[in-house]
Amino acid sequence: MAIVESILDIPVQDPPEEEFCSVDLTWTKFRNSEREDDVALIPYERVDAFIIGECSNVECPTRFHIERGRKRSLGSLKEYKNDEYLEYRMYWCSFGPENYGEGGGVLPSRRYRLNTRNRAARPQSMRGCTCHFVVKRLYARPSLALIIYNYSVRRHVNKSGFVCHGPLDRDAIGPGAKKIPYICNEIQQQTMSMIYLGIPEENVLEKHIEGIQRYCGSNAKVNSLASQYVHKLGMIIKRSTHELDLDDQASIRMWVERNKKTIFFYQDTSEAAPFILGIQTEWQLQQMIRFGHRSLIAVDSTFGIKRLKYPLCTLLVFDSRKHALPVAWVITRSFAKPDMSKWMKALHDRARSVEPGWKVSGFLIDDAAAETDPIRDIFCCPVLFSLWRVRRSWLRNIVKKCNNIEVQREIFKRLGKIVYSIWDGVDTFASLEELAQDFVDQTTFMEYFKASWVPKIEMWLSTIGTLPLASQEASGAIEAYHVKLKAKLFDDSHLGALQRVDWLVHKLTTELHSSYWLDRYADESGSFQNVKEEYIASTSWYRALQIPDSAVTLDDQDHLFAKVLSQRDSNLPRLVWNPGSEFAFCDCAWSMQGNLCKHVIKVNMICENRKSYQPSMSYQSYKEILMNLWKKPMDDSVSLDLSMAWTHHMLDQIQKLVELTSSSDIGTVVNNLPLKWVSKKGRTYVGKPSSTLPLPSSSKGMKTAAVRKKNRKRKRLSRLR
Ligand SMILES: [Zn+2]
Ligand SMILES: [Zn+2]
Incomplete structure (x- = not known):
């Protein structure tokens, strides 16, 4: 093999096959200052064809996942070498790099434990495979990709050099294991999640088959294998135990060892x-x-x-x-x-x-x-x-330790007043003393409060006063x-x-x-409608937004309370005491358990827009910061110009944030944004549950890849059967 020192001397290869693999390429030894690697140069748009080909290795069928990735934007480098990357992705065989069989010197033992993070085809399949390669999209020539194999042996072996999966693996698990259709990590994660959540096996299976069929079509054999797979996974999960050892400490050590x-x-x-x-x-x-x-x-x-x-x-x-x-x-x-x-x-x-x-x-x-x-x-x-924590703790204890609801809401209101007074310079201890006298008969609560809160109340209030809320x-x-x-x-x-x-x-x-x-997953993919709905409605804020303004009536004279009509039963109004405050007290069951309920949030949303109510703590804290900002700098100097520039910059950012949150059509906002937004899109791609096969993110590439993938899947299945 020739040794080359400049990337410009490496020819670009574009194999005619729909998909191709390392065997179809001629490899060059490329030496730079640090190392010597086997490399090949291909058009960037053929990267997915190469990865698909590499996955369909007859001796070791597998998938490759992105183990590490880096990216920089064009124009970010002033000087760069010929082999500098624009995008860097390290792909690793999904049977590695971890080895779930203990040791590593010997062939993996059969004691496997299930792991939710496992991205490989079979749940028991992290077998320490070392096979990996790097794809570098070149900074100097973005239309080309440099494929780098760090090891000259492009084989699926573990650290000890044994073939560790596929038909040549002497330790393959169970009869027929090699023939199970490869299941992408997303479907596997979905199936495992459903089993962990206790969803009946038949429903799990239905969704599982739906998922597989998206890329390998429908057929009886696949369905029967899928059914076995789901059942087996269910059994493994049922039998899996937290107790790897009787001794907790030893057990944790083992878990750590296996889940690095x-x-x-x-x-x-x-x-x-x-x-x-x-x-x-x-x-x-x-x-x-x-x-x-x-x-x-x-x-x-x-x-x-x-x-x-x-x-x-x-x-x-x-x-x-x-x-x-x-x-x-x-x-x-x-x-x-x-x-x-x-x-x-x-x-x-x-x-x-x-x-x-x-x-x-x-x-x-x-x-x-x-x-x-x-x-x-x-x-x-x-x-x-x-x-939230201090509010919850006080509310729970008040409800638990005082019997009368009028007393409960009044104590909560008074405590809220003490917290609100941090900006007024009121003597906290005098207020607490007063509270203790006014509710002297509430001995259980006052004893609790004196023991648990009075000693540290100064610290809490000073934190609340100093930090933004x-x-x-x-x-x-x-x-x-x-x-x-x-x-x-x-x-x-x-x-x-x-x-x-x-x-x-x-x-x-x-x-x-x-x-x-x-x-x-339900939210982003649109499947599992009921899971999605439940998830969306899982915060009080969201539930509060569903209450119409007309359901709320305020007592405008004394601001003592507000009433919220229940959507389900309009004869049952909820009474929110001390409206407009974080320490408002509602008489619904959810609130009585110490939670910040939708009624309180809804009432406070309405109070926020009324001048006669005080702003919330977080609003006041925000105002405090702005006032501070306003007081600096002190003179008409260059620092004033600089402050003005910075403030303007900040205002701009906040403006965009507000636009984004209040817009019903995010598309129009995004269209008006500068180009920078593109990098954010890239991040979203990284964040999505990874798809069947990590592919370069060009949309054209994705589409053709999907078609090829489908064909390939069929091909490989027929090869396996
Ligand atoms: Zn491998
Ligand atoms: Zn409520």
Whole structure:
């Protein structure tokens, strides 16, 4: 093989076949300063034909997934080498890179565990395959793609050099396993999600077959194999257990060993360091990159601090419907700065390794005791505070500890007043003293409040006063996640397991993950109409938007209460006490459980537009920031010009945001945007549940690829039968 040092000396190959593979190409040894690789140069528009061909390898049929990707925009480099990339994609055989069989020196054992993140054809199929290649779309010549194989042996072998899947694999699992039609990860994830959510097998099968038929047509053999597959998957899921070992710690260690890609940080308990486990599936990473970029990340911190062995902290993004979507879980008891910094940095680096320009605009916390320095240092963004946790905690305890509803709503209102007074310079302790005197007969509640809140109330109020405050929509969304998590984890059947970390991990990565995956999938694909509807209606904010203004009547004189007519039963008005405040109290059942209900949100939406009502906390906090901005700079200097320019820039951005949110036709807004929007589209593509086969994103390529794919699928099936 000739060794070439300039990419300009490599000929472009364009095989005539509809699809082609590495065998059809002539490979050149290409040497640059760092390394020597086998490369071939093809037209960029033939990349999908090559990938399809590479998948249809008769000895080792497989699929390739994108393991890593990078992108830059044209014009971003002033100087560049001939082999610099415009787009960089590393494709890896879906039977790797992980090896679920333990060891690796020996052929994989048969003890496999199911994993939701598994993208390969068979659930048991992560077998440590090392086969991978890189496709570089060239910066200097975007119409060409350079294919790079780092190993000169283009074979599907594991680290030890054994063929690890396909007909030549001596350890293939079970009779007939090799003939099962290859099922793309999206369908597999869908099927697994449905099984985890307890949907009956026949419905799961129906959807599963529907999915397969989209790319391999209908036939009895395929259907019967699909039925076996679904049944088998169901059995594996049913038998899979969180308890990999009787000892929880050992069990977790094993889980960590087998799920390396689902973990972004792990620190085992030792004398010097506390236990920390940071979990994030590949899909969650994609969602974090997609919805967190130039947007917000929120935390539901200290979940289960009393009931679980270690509390759970969830990182959330707001998805396209502004619902809270969990994108990472951290299980640890340590809230110390150094520990927090460690996992946050790992998480941030992980996102950056996929999308170098990834940037968060704001970070919402819900605990006044939380360390904010690591957030500012690592995410380099402002920290916002959400009132949802304190509101919920107060409301729940008031309802639980006071019997009379008039007392309940009055105490809640008074507490709200104390929080609102942070901007008025009112003496908090005098107000608290007054509260204690006025409700001296409410001993249970006052004792609770004195023990749990009075010692730290100053810290909470000062945090609320210093940090910008998050909106009611955000609070409602975080709370909706919290409530769902609670329902999934604390149903009575698991009381014995709450102290096991392996159980918590299992629950999160199977049931909860599946449920959110299916919600998003249903919304984006339009299938599973009932799942979609339920998902859309899962926040109070959304439900509030469904209430017509005419259903709300305000008491305009004293502003004491508002009435909301029920949509189902108009004889049953809901009474919202203290309207226009985050601390409004509604008498519906949902609110009596401590939740921010749709009635409160609806009433507050209406009050917001009336001058006689005070603005909400988040609005006041926003105004405070603007007032501060207005007071700077002090003189008519060049800094004033600069401030003006920056402010104008900011105004422009906010203007676009408002346009986007309030527009009924996003298309017109997008059309008016500058070209920059294109890069956002690329990100959306990355974020979508990955399709059957990751293909280059040119739409023309996609269409022809789909046709070819279909043909190929038929061809391969006939080859296999
Ligand atoms: Zn392979
Ligand atoms: Zn209500």
